Amino acid sequence: MIRAxxxxxxGSAPLLQMETYWHQKRGDRLMPSRADIDPAEIKPLLPQIIMARIEHDPFRVRYSIVGTACARSAGFDYTGRYLDELMFESESDTDWLQIYAEIVRERKPIAGVCRFRTAHTEIPYRVGVFPLSSDGHRVDQTISYEHLTLSLGEMEQVLPAKPVR
Incomplete structure (x- = not known):
């Protein structure tokens, strides 16, 4: 990921909308909680939203919600799966475990440009990952927005994610 x-x-209006929503929900706190997030308030963003639960001992990331557009670009719906159970062949430059570990450590959003690889090309896409906390201190969930638009031809060339276990 090339960090922003x-x-x-x-230059992503939906990603900026997600950031504004996250700031509104956190108010004076370091970060909002999952209970603060109302899907009805961000309905247009939902197809490209990913929510993940963070487990701390041992450190693992479990996808609790994967939007329909994200599942389609991955080649299957990985809701309920752990990050370490998946191999995303379409990801060419992002260490997602490292990104989540940094969010837990820093308790701040991370955003940037990633590269999505299909069978014949690489496509840049923009992403923002935002921390959530049940107790206002420890990150225990995240909400992400992936701004990736694939043409029909590109969809036919998707390298599907594969379970590794």
């Missing part, structure tokens, strides 16, 4: 200093620099 500010989400506004990524």
């Amino acid at each position: 200093t500010q989400i506004a620099d990524l």
